[in-house]
Amino acid sequence: MGRCSGILLHISSLPSRFGIGDFGPEAYNFIDFLNRTGQKIWQILPLNPTTPGTGNSPYSSYSAFAGNPLFIDPLSLVETGVIPAGDLGQIPAFPRERANYDLAWKYKKEVLDKAFFRNMEHIESDPGFILFCQNNQFWLDDFAVFSALKTRFNGAPWYAWPENARFKNQDQIRFINNNFEELVLKKKYWQYLFFSQWARLKTYANNASIIIFGDLPIYVSLDSCDIWAHPDLFMLDQANLPTQVAGAPPDYFSKTGQLWGNPLYDWEACAEQDYHWWRKRIEQNLVMFDLLRFDHFRGFAAYWSIDAKEKTAINGQWKTGPGAEFLSRIMDYFSPAQFVAEDLGHITSDVLELRDSFNLPGMKILQFAFGPDMPANPYIPHNHVHNCVVYPGTHDNNTVKGWFMNELDDPALARLQEYLGKDITLENISREMIRAAMASPARFCVIPIQDVLDLGPESRMNRPSTADGNWEWRMLPDLMNQDIEEYLQRFTYIYGRANNSQGESG
Template sequence: MYRRSGILLHISSLPSNFGIGDFGPWACQFIDFLFRSGQTIWQILPLTPVNGGTGNSPYSSPSSFALNPLFISLEKLIIDGYVSLRELDYNFSFSHNRVDYDLVREFKLNILNQVFVRHLVRIENDSKFNTFCANNAFWLNDYCLYQAIKDYFQGSAWYCWPKLLRFRDEKEIKKWSQNLAREVLKQKFFQFLAFDQWQNLKNYANGKNILILGDIPIYVSLDSSDVWANSEYFILDKDKLPLFVAGAPPDYFSPQGQLWGNPIYDWKKLKKENFNWWIKRIEHNLALYDLVRLDHFRGFVSYWQVEANEPTAQNGQWIKGPGDDLFRVMMNTFDPNCFLAEDLGHITEDVLDLRDKYNLPGMNVLQFAFANAADADDANSDLPKNPYLPHNHRRNSVVYTGTHDNNTIKGWYKNELNIQQKMIVSEYIGKDINEFNVHNEFIRLALSSTAKLSIIPMQDILGLDTEARMNLPGSSTGNWEWRLLPDQLTEHIEEMISRLTYIYGRRVN
């Protein structure tokens, strides 16, 4: 791949008239902005449904295959004849700069429910809809039944359902499928709309020579159709509850470690079936995206496993992952050039060996180059060797100013660096840096890097402060809510990004 650059902006963060970004007109306008400014990558976060009970995180979803129906564009439903403009005359007052997920759910699902009821006959006789259902049956049937039952039990987790249903007794599944047939059909219809609109949007991006970079979380949620329908692929007890859960070991930032709570895969079982479930999952994602980032790549080599009854992640242990067994199958099935490895965190030599064996690009986050620069008495002693500094970047890598889990560059500089660290930033860049110019200088660092791909979060393009942060790991409220305002994509911003992209040899259109 020749030198490219792009912008990280999740769908939910796009402007719209209905409280959350979607697959509609503003998504196309953002693609036009990317094209005019010389960008060829649009990185997004997982498009899967979110759950208010888990903080609306796209990394904690009821399905690793489904799309979030909140991303369905109501404007496009007007064009397709499903709803009229008059029906969208709503009494809701939406924030333009934050997503209120509860309000958006109430409004949008009410509209979608009305559309389903009104067009039921049309839906049942739509050949395109029926083809979609047939082509996606391997995940769609289980997910839509799961969601219909979950709604019936007012959001109760599947492991709290009646025993026969929890254990997927064949007669019980058949009975519930019949009793909730209309609700199951509705969920399928929502997925059909979402997938159809997304595919049209992706085609529009590809027509502008812009690739979509998506994200595959390594783990799935316990309360998901994935685990309910495929419990044999997870290490569960006789009641189908986890024996072990995933997490991260204690470190400087988290003395008790991180307890994520996701069930652990039964990699031995998956290997016996030639990793078929994982291969289907990746195939599905490669139909949605042009490129995919493999989240928590080190977990494929070895992962931190904690007994399910532990209150913290301190007493976990490293367990050998599927490693080369899985990646050999993956790379023989798919184009290796489609993958990026999220190789951040506690990285050991065997993780780098697997990454490099398959020539996967890793990640460089510029914030990490300076975060600990002044911890030692001689702050400059290890600075030249820091792998995250641009002069140490591998060509086969992706450079970021920060990620969705980091503070914005401005917020990081203001609130997370001490005076000595700020001096080192200025010394490295070769000019006086302050909170007002730091984002522009870090954009230059990223674009000038030898890394073949550079991705800048939209918040850093705009030089926004901490209030625009997308996610604060370990916190359960206020995340995934930031939104781009329509007037922030100015001609000045477009020209600035376009010029820098050209200067540093990343403009290809």
């Protein structure tokens, strides 16, 4: 794919009648918007299940393979004959501006339960369901049993379960499959519905010459099916609890560093199994996405290892990651053209060498570009290489307007204005930063939808290191208008990024 552009918008942020964005009509409408404005990329965040206990973060899931049933569209279940329209019941008056995960799940769970019980008798003879289970057996069987156990123990983390359930074994799996057969089948069926709807949506995008750009979190949560089913791949003790956990060292922003708490991989054990779990995980993601971002790519070069007993990240130490050996094995099965390296944060030469040795595009963030070192700054457009992805900001940054209002000091504003050659105000900052990103030599340009819509700090998606109120922002359907479409289409055309079907219009 040549020079192109696209939009960052997570599924949860789409408009919808059901309390959270989903795979419904507005997702198809958004693809149509991308097509009309000449975009080639739709970037989203991970689609794995979320939980209130981790702030509904898509980066803290209880499965690295499963899909989030919250994204299943009830209307599509009616259209495809899975349920009659009456099963939708009384749709609550959900708020439009924020995703309400709890209320949305309360409603959707009722609908999904009805879908399961209406179809239960013939699910296991459905050729589509049989094929889905065969193709996803590596993770689906474990996930369904794990989910059934979680339900049986009232949602408690697996490490609080009775000892005979805490350690995966064949006797226990037989017991669950025999005694909770209906519950195990339901968990599989919900996944079947999720992946069926996602496949239809992705096909619609691909038929419009739009690729889906997904995200692969490097770590998994302690309370996850992945740790429970594959404890030998992680740094755990005899009770399967972590001995070493992930985080980031102290820096300018945090004197004590960041203690993420995710169990670290036992990379030697992963290598002994020829990285099989990793290969299956990436294979699963590349069925779902056309392009995949390695989140926290620097962790493959070296990672910050913290003793699990520590209260902060101060006393951690750098450990060598699996590096070129791991990526070489991965690239025996996949193409480097399918990946992007998230190379932000504390980046050292070994990270850049690892990225470049596999010709992976890195990321350039314009909000980082206007410091005192501006002429030599790697994020300033004139220093961008072709093989990278440029963003005004990502889901972890403020919106451009919020950045201008709250984070850009006077010297940086002066540098920004000198660089762009014009007075920059609250009224024009979003479009001028989009223009600068579009004009970059970078092969890929991705714009958060909040910046396309010129929204302020109240529309920020995530504030790293804060626990509450993240991942909730939603796009109101009436924010899109003809002016926005025309300027986006025009910028995309002027800077040589237009979808091949777009001519000089607008």
